[in-house]
Amino acid sequence: MVRVTGNFQSESPLHPKAFEVLSAAFESGWADPAKLSQASTKAAQLRNNALETIGKALAVSVDSIVPISPTSLGYFLGIQGLLLNSSTLIHGATDRKDVFAIAAKTPHQLLKSDLDGKLIAAENAGRNSVLALQIANAETGVIQKCDEIIADVNSDHIFLDATTSGIRVPLVDDFSTALFDSRSWYGPSGIGFLIVKKPSQWSNPLPHLNAAHPNLDVSLPLLLASAVALENFSAEVEDASTEARKFNEQLRSAFSQMADVDIAGSLNSSMPHMLSASFLNCNGEELLRAIQNDGYSVDSGSACTADNLEPSHVLAAMGVLTHGNIRITIHPDTTQVEIDGLISSVTKNVNQQRS
Amino acid sequence: MNEIDARSLRCPQPIIELGKVISTMRHSDQVTLLSDDPATEPDLSAWSRMTGNKFEKISESTFVITKLSER
Known part of the structure; x- marks a missing residue:
């Protein structure tokens, strides 16, 4: 376990x-x-x-x-x-x-x-x-x-x-x-x-x-x-949003350095604590399980993780890649250590799947 | 024209198979992709934008892809 x-x-x-x-x-x-x-x-x-x-x-x-x-x-x-x-x-x-x-x-x-x-x-x-x-x-x-x-x-x-x-x-x-x-x-x-x-x-x-x-x-x-x-x-939301934005920037920056990544929407026009990224030629379900095995729980909008095997209608409507998708929500208790670990896990597992 | 029969394969396999074939093709060559996976059409749209290649939907499960870039 x-x-x-x-x-x-x-x-x-x-x-x-x-x-x-x-x-x-x-x-x-x-x-x-x-x-x-x-x-x-x-x-x-x-x-x-x-x-x-x-x-x-x-x-x-x-x-x-x-x-x-x-x-x-x-x-x-x-x-x-x-x-x-x-x-x-x-x-x-x-x-x-x-x-x-x-x-x-x-x-x-x-x-x-x-x-x-x-x-x-x-x-x-x-x-x-x-x-x-x-x-x-x-x-x-x-x-x-x-x-x-x-x-x-x-x-x-x-x-x-x-x-x-x-x-x-x-x-x-x-x-x-x-x-x-x-x-x-x-x-x-x-x-x-x-x-x-x-x-x-x-x-x-x-x-x-x-x-x-x-x-x-x-x-x-x-x-x-x-x-x-x-x-x-209400008393915490401002600090929580500032912290989440900082972590979100780190995640986007790290993922953007990888090849063939589709990040949905820019941080400036998105909720500071949310991020959706799709990795070309990766299987969303396998990626989610591999990240889970490293100790991090994320969501996915890929068809292979959905009950009806349909891709995310949101990603499809935007024209963003629907496979190899992970969704990340940053919570008020999320730590820098967790962000660093998640970045390492995603990078490692995407590279493994593509090799 | 090359043909990839990816019917019954689920995402991301049709796009992965396409990537393997297109890497062996020359500029302006075309390949037909047969796929009945509901994710293929939206993913082809995103794939085209990301790689610079072009696709055209011929029927519900038939797509013609033209190689226009080195990716």
């Missing part, structure tokens, strides 16, 4: 403060906040405090926050809830598959990507449309120029996918709904937050009796842990 010393996968352990609060939350946050008992009153207070913390950190009003579980449900709620009043869905070729699934059931228009991962906006696509815009890509970390795309497309309903960007990239002012994933700030998995900024544009697409307030009942302990993680990561 190989001991993994460096985790560079997109998933990570909970923020330590969130982990601390989780067990305490299960002890004191078990009651139904909607009932009138003493325990319920306490649970309701905890819930309200958590939502206030989240609203402050995300710079949105508490009334606009709809906690949801699982996060993927937020794509349906956030987009379909706007489509009830509009005709066409406009979205990017590098969006998550959740968005493609919604588009498959409605008239839609696809925004292509250039080699840098930037979406090419269709000018004046029409007012009666919904624009679903991913702020940062989940595979490559490429950040879109949201203001420019929104101005060019000129949709009257805008859904922002902030599940990857989290609090690292501020939301643009003009949007209808937005979706956050608790994991982006090292909170627990399985909980997200839909922001309904313009309630007049949104209708709950799920069967419901009270249209004004969607009651989706998320786990209170998960909500509390998510709020604590967000509050703490």
